Ligand SMILES: Nc1ncnc2c1ncn2[C@@H]1O[C@H](COP(=O)(O)OP(=O)(O)OP(=O)(O)O)[C@@H](O)[C@H]1O
């Protein structure tokens with residue numbers, strides 16, 4: 001073969017260059033299109049959720065405010081004196097006794113009284129809701145609806161409000177909130193982290209750094225890989241059998257005599273957290289193994305070279321440089337756990353509770369379960385609060401991730417510059 | 420031993436108290452090393468003299484690194500590697516059951532072909548090895564002494580807190596030498612320590628080796644004939660047989676090996692005919 005001629009003549013080379021360029025352009029286009037498609041679907045998703053969070057609601061009151069105090073169309077306009085009067089005269093005697101027992105009417109704040117009157121006397125009810133887009137474009141439909149329903153009125157509202165976050169569960173969508181579910185989710189995720197992180201990282205360190213390359217260990221690694229692909233509901237069944245049933249004395253708290261109520265049996269936060277822990281364990285193990293694999297052997301060798309033991313090498317040299325990758329994997333795994341519904345439903349998470357979890361042996365519900373519950377109901381307003389809860393869940397995820405990423409970067413930076 | 424400030428607790432396997440001039444500190448006897456089924460080195464037998472520089476030369480793949488790593492039991496870390504024969508260190512078998520390889524690696528330090536400082540500060544690079552080995556003295560003093568011995572102090576004294584990876588390749592390699600010195604080994608193994616460096620940095624490493632020879636026993640692998648002749652007192656020439664198994668072809672005082680080689684292959688190799 002004689003030099004350049006093996007690559008063909010000048011025009012062959014030019015033709016080949018053109019083909020290569022065209023090829024590159026085509027692939028580039030494919031990549032751009034797929035990115036655009038992904039962004040489009042993401043936008044659609046966000047829009048469709050946010051669309052349900054804001055918009056018109058047409059309400060009707062059981063007793064209109066003007067029937068309570070003449071010429072005042074809203075409880076917000078009532079004076080203090082009027083509020084107290086209405087509360088004392090219109091509340092049913094049972095409710096009044098309970099309310100007075102909690103805190104005497106005279107000592108309650110204006111806002112408190114207004115809520116009382118709204119809830120127990122005026123009793124607004126949602127007739128129909130419109131999404132954000134429809135609220136903008138179908139005003140006529142809203143007016144026509146109001147005209148057809150005497151006594152009804154429209155209000156443009158956001159379903160996601162501070163009181164939605166801090167209120168507990170209620171059958172009335174106007175008053176229902178996510179506090180209990182939010183606390184449940186936070187408790188669960190804490191247990192999941194405390195269980196899955198040390199166990200997962202420990203197992204990965206063993207498998208990657210200590211385990212010999214035997215047939216058994218190879219099979220083990222392969223199976224961990226497969227486990228990460230098992231549908232989450234299977235983990236629910238496993239959790240039900242192991243944590244809820246077999247380990248009931250432990251997971252119900254009976255062993256520690258610290259359970260808050262004995263109706264939960266094993267269906268407690270520990271069981272839920274451990275079940276989700278099992279679910280994310282393979283993910284954390286695989287991720288950590290990959291992180292450890294990415295650490296060059298030369299680093300280990302240099303540590304051994306100055307007389308470090310295996311453990312010192314891992315602890316002082318290998319882990320510090322892989323810590324950000326390990327934590328990134330953990331964050332992703334926990335995000336997945338935060339959004340899981342099926343396994344928790346299988347192990348018997350409560351679907352309607354308004355008692356906040358008080359510890360790891362409490363009954364619980366979580367945000368995704370709450371969302372699932374609400375979105376399964378036919379009445380319009382539930383769809384809106386489900387959307388509001390979804391947005392809350394996403395905000396929680398973002399918050400959790402940014403806190404985690406921030407801590408991760410701080411740890412990584414400290415480890416890198418440690419002197 | 421040397422004028423080092425370190426007061427590391429030395430667990431001597433049996434160091435000689437009065438040092439005769441040509442005492443073998445390491446004795447390789449019928450060393451055979453396998454990687455799985457592959458016989459990498461066969462029947463290597465020779466002595467390494469205390470406070471001398473011994474060079475390993477030979478064509479690529481003849482097992483120089485393999486033999487070097489077997490001297491501080493670094494080969495233990497390679498899966499599938501197996502060693503037969505004996506290596507005596509101060510007359511004690513390095514591969515005896517009760518010997519802890521971690522301790523061996525502290526007493527027989529290693530500098531690698533590619534500079535591989537820890538991704539930490541310069542100070543920590545040197546202090547870490549001493550700390551994990553229980554050094555109780557003044558770390559700042561240790562760092563300064565070690566860096567001075569490695570001829571790096573003047574260049575880095577103002578940036579000890581800086582990450583070591585920001586040093587140049589040559590500086591990194593000298594830092595690796597300083598880090599090895601800091602744990603006060605008796606022997607320093609160097610696997611092509613200058614192969615990634617420019618001629619000036621290489622020159623400094625060579626000066627450094629001649630300097631360190633007063634305090635340490637040094638074994639250096641090199642592909643550079645000039646380097647071997649400049650720095651070493653003894654040279655071991657390795658070759659491969661037809662099954663690609665490495666063996667020791669010739670071992671002699673460096674001057675003799677280069678001026679008056681006993682084997683044809685040695686002569687061919689050092690005159691650049693192959694390899
Ligand atoms: N980790 C290993 N696993 C399997 N075989 C190995 C390993 N390391 C080295 N070998 C083999 O052992 C033989 C000797 O390798 P070694 O690295 O000791 O040669 P070398 O003389 O240092 O070569 P070079 O001059 O290129 O560095 C080679 O055939 C090599 O393929």
Ligand SMILES: [Mg+2]
Nearest residue numbers: 483484485610
């Ligand atoms: Mg080599």
